[in-house]
Amino acid sequence: MEFVATVGRVFLAFLSHVGRLSAFTGTAVSHIVRPPFYPRLIMRSMVEIGYYSLPVVGLTAVFTGMVLALQSYSGFSRFAAEGAVATVVVLSVTRELAPVLAGLMVAGRIGASMAAEIGTMRVTEQIDALSTLSTNPFKYLVAPRLLAGFLMVPCLVLVADIIGVFGGYIVGVYKLGFNPSSYISRTWEYLEPLDVISGLTKAAVFGFLISLMGCYHGYYSRGGAQGVGAATTNSVVSAAILILVFNYVITALFFGK
Amino acid sequence: MTDAPQPKIQLNDVHKAFGPKVVLDGIDLSVARGESVVIIGGSGTGKSVLLKCILGLLRPERGSIRIDGEEVVGLRGKSRERVLNQFGMLFQGSALFDSLKVWENVAFGLIQGRNMPRQQAKDIAIEKLAAVGLAESAGDLFPSELSGGMQKRVGLARAIASSPEIIFFDEPTTGLDPIMADVINDLIVKCTKELGATALSITHDMASARKIADRIAMLYKGRLIWVGPAKDIDHSGNEFVDQFIHGRADGPIKMELRA
Numbered sequence: 001m002e003f004v005a006t007v008g009r010v011f012l013a014f015l016s017h018v019g020r021l022s023a024f025t026g027t028a029v030s031h032i033v034r035p036p037f038y039p040r041l042i043m044r045s046m047v048e049i050g051y052y053s054l055p056v057v058g059l060t061a062v063f064t065g066m067v068l069a070l071q072s073y074s075g076f077s078r079f080a081a082e083g084a085v086a087t088v089v090v091l092s093v094t095r096e097l098a099p100v101l102a103g104l105m106v107a108g109r110i111g112a113s114m115a116a117e118i119g120t121m122r123v124t125e126q127i128d129a130l131s132t133l134s135t136n137p138f139k140y141l142v143a144p145r146l147l148a149g150f151l152m153v154p155c156l157v158l159v160a161d162i163i164g165v166f167g168g169y170i171v172g173v174y175k176l177g178f179n180p181s182s183y184i185s186r187t188w189e190y191l192e193p194l195d196v197i198s199g200l201t202k203a204a205v206f207g208f209l210i211s212l213m214g215c216y217h218g219y220y221s222r223g224g225a226q227g228v229g230a231a232t233t234n235s236v237v238s239a240a241i242l243i244l245v246f247n248y249v250i251t252a253l254f255f256g257k
Numbered sequence: 258m259t260d261a262p263q264p265k266i267q268l269n270d271v272h273k274a275f276g277p278k279v280v281l282d283g284i285d286l287s288v289a290r291g292e293s294v295v296i297i298g299g300s301g302t303g304k305s306v307l308l309k310c311i312l313g314l315l316r317p318e319r320g321s322i323r324i325d326g327e328e329v330v331g332l333r334g335k336s337r338e339r340v341l342n343q344f345g346m347l348f349q350g351s352a353l354f355d356s357l358k359v360w361e362n363v364a365f366g367l368i369q370g371r372n373m374p375r376q377q378a379k380d381i382a383i384e385k386l387a388a389v390g391l392a393e394s395a396g397d398l399f400p401s402e403l404s405g406g407m408q409k410r411v412g413l414a415r416a417i418a419s420s421p422e423i424i425f426f427d428e429p430t431t432g433l434d435p436i437m438a439d440v441i442n443d444l445i446v447k448c449t450k451e452l453g454a455t456a457l458s459i460t461h462d463m464a465s466a467r468k469i470a471d472r473i474a475m476l477y478k479g480r481l482i483w484v485g486p487a488k489d490i491d492h493s494g495n496e497f498v499d500q501f502i503h504g505r506a507d508g509p510i511k512m513e514l515r516a
Contacts, residue, residue, distance in 0.1 A: 120355075128314050129352040132345075133415075134338045134370030 024216050031136065031143040038144055045148030049110050049207070050155055056109060057102045061160035064097050065089055065167025073176050085176070086186035089168035091195055095255075098160040099199045100247055103206035106153055107239035111214040114145055115235035118218025119228035127219070142215045146208060153207025154200045161196065198254040205250060206243050213239040263326050265290040265423065265455040266311065271320035273306055280306045281317065282479030293449060293456040295466040295487070297501065298476035299510065304459035305349070307476070308425050311457070312344065313337055324423070342370060345416035345454075347445075349428040351408040353400035359411050360386070360396030366419045385414040389444050406437040410444065417448045424449060426458035430465045442468040463502050466490075475501065477510065 072088045118141055121127050130137045165187060172178040213235045221231035266288040273281040280303040288294045298304050309315040311322055313332060322330050329340050345366075353362045361368075363385055364378035373381075383393050389410040400408060409429065416424055429445060430438035442465050449456045449469075460466055466473055470487040475498050483495045490502060500508030 124350055125348045125352040126354055128309070128312075129346070129348055129354070131314060132312055132341060133366035134341050135365070140369070 020220070021216060024219070025212060027138050028142045028146055028212070028215065031139045032147050034139075036139065038140060041140065041144040042147055045144045046152050048113075049106065049148050049211075050152035053106050053109055053152075053156055054159065056105050057156045057160050058163050060101050060105050061093070061098055061164040062167035062170075064101055065093055065164035065169075066171045068092055068097070068164075069168040069171040069176065073172075082176075083186065085172055085178070086168065086183045087190045089172075090165050090187045090191050093164035093168070094161050094191070094195045094199045096199070096247075096251075098164050099157050099202040099206060100243065102157050102160045102203065103153065103210065103243045104240055106149075106156065106207070107210045107213075107236055107243065110149070111210045111235045111239045112232045114211060114214025115218040115221070115232045116228055118142075118215055119221035119231040122219060122221050123224050123227060137219075142219070145211045145215055149207035149211030150204050151207070153210070154203040157199055157203035158196075161199065194254065198250065201254075202247060202250050205246050209242045209246065210239045213242065262289065264288060264323075265292070265325065266457065267321075267323040267326075268311070269321040269323075271307070271310060271317045271322060273303070273310055273315060273317045279479050281310070284320070284476075284479075284481060286474060286481060286484070288455055288457055290455055291453055293446075293458070293469055293471045294474060295458045295460060295470035295472075296474045296476050296481075297459075297461060297463070297466055299461065299501070302476045303479055304476055305427060308346075308427060308457070308459060312341070312346070312425070338370075342419070343422045344425065345419065345421035345423070346425040347409070347412045347416045347427065347429055349431055351400070351412035353408060353411055353415070355400055357399075358396065359391075359398050359400065359403070362400065362411060363396075363414045363418050365415065371419065381418060382414070385418045386411070388417070388448065389414045390440075406433055406440070409433065409437075409441050413441070413444055413448065417452060417454075420452055421454060423455045423457070424452075426456065426460075426469075428460055428462075429458065429469075430460065430462045435464075438462065438465060439468075441465075445469050461501075463504075 068089050069085055072085050073082055076082050076084055076088075118127075121141070127137045127141070130140055169180075169183055169187070172183050173180050217231040217235040217238070221227045264287040266286070268284050268286045271281050271284040272279070284307060286294070296304050296307065306315060310317045311329075313329060317330060320330070321328060324340055324343065327340070329337075332340060353359075354365065357365065360379055360382040363382035364373075364375070367373040367378040367381060368375060379396075383396055386393070386396055391407065391410055391414070395403070395407070400411065403411065426445060430441055433441060445456070445458075446469055456469070458466075458469060467487060467490070472485065473487050473490050474481045474484040475495070476482075477497055483493055483498045485493060490498065493499065496509050500510050
């Protein structure tokens with residue numbers, strides 16, 4: 001009987017979280033489209049997410065492209081398909097690896113930072129202070145971050161696409177001995193706009209989810225430093241899980257048939 | 258026969274609970290325009306919850322809260338913003354925005370809440386900083402560069418920056434040395450008198466309560482068990498009040514301690 005009660009409590013707590021997250025998302029999105037807007041805060045968040053994440057995303061992309069070229073060459077050589085390396089690299093990077101890996105890196109860097117900043121503001125009553133100063137915390141804290149995440153992660157992924165393909169090119173040409181012009185022509189030959197568009201769509205959704213999780217867990221953090229720490233961890237873990245789930249959903253929508 | 262003047266703040270039968278824990282159990286309180294009322298009570302008796310209910314940060318389950326006769330429980334959006342425009346608040350930990358300079362903190366309500374141009378708001382912020390005894394140069398510092406006493410002064414400057422009609426002070430002297438606490442008390446009295454504002458404070462610092470209050474109310478177990486003029490606090494005839502103001506461990510108020 002105790003077991004059933006425990007399961008019931010966990011299920012009710014889950015439903016309560018889902019309900020609160022849905023209400024939070026609805027309120028936050030409604031504030032993105034309603035004035036007043038805070039262009040300075042939006043710009044600041046865009047720089048924080050887009051510009052300052054470039055090194056980590058770039059490094060991830062270049063090594064991913066390089067490893068992918070090596071791995072696919074070694075694997076494909078078993079059935080004499082080494083010529084497909086350039087195509088595999090570009091399709092894997094644009095469709096899958098750049099958005100997912102960039103998303104996970106940004107979740108670790110930005111999601112954690114948002115949760116910590118907003119969580120600290122919550123436990124030090126700065127969010128209450130915003131309200132008493134006639135400023136809506138959703139509009140001031142949450143909406144600019146959601147918008148910046150939605151807009152900037154696709155930009156990061158576009159850069160990651162280019163750098164990832166370049167990493168594959170470096171290994172392909174200088175280590176595996178491919179002819180540079182044939183590697184480039186192979187890269188373009190099978191690449192379709194939908195490959196890039198699907199990756200950028202994923203990136204926009206991931207960017208929104210990362211910001212949403214950072215803001216949500218920070219906004220509802222409780223209990224001082226420990227609560228802020230828990231919010232930070234929860235934001236990264238939940239963003240990572242949502243990225244993996246939505247990666248499948250979006251892939252199925254684009255390429256499911 | 259003339260009608261009694263309308264109270265600035267009027268609370269009737271306000272109840273608030275968190276799960277099974279009842280924090281406010283039927284609060285009735287009236288604060289006249291320009292009056293300074295201090296609510297005293299031990300830690301965890303619901304003083305901060307009461308302020309947050311009036312500000313709309315928490316919603317009471319039952320009861321009425323009126324500002325200038327207007328019911329504010331459940332107000333949302335523009336109506337709530339309009340009511341909040343009348344308020345200033347000094348938070349217990351000052352609650353200054355870490356990412357903004359001191360002058361931007363003071364001018365925040367003017368720039369964001371009232372769309373005032375930044376330069377004009379900055380001039381007012383510098384003026385308010387001077388009113389609480391801080392130099393213009395302090396305006397360009399960040400809150401983390403200030404001492405606790407200076408942060409309280411900045412918090413006070415922010416609370417009065419928009420010349421509010423009502424100011425709330427949440428534990429204004431907690432964590433300060435006695436001299437700095439007295440400086441803050443003097444500033445609170447001076448600023449509220451100059452603005453002609455209605456003040457509602459919560460504290461368990463009796464020196465602070467005696468200095469800034471016209472009337473004192475004591476909150477215990479979710480109820481106001483005594484309300485009277487500040488000058489009567491020493492002969493209230495209430496054993497709970499006597500024990501509290503003299504800080505005695507023995508008496509009707511029992512600390513909930515567990516071995």
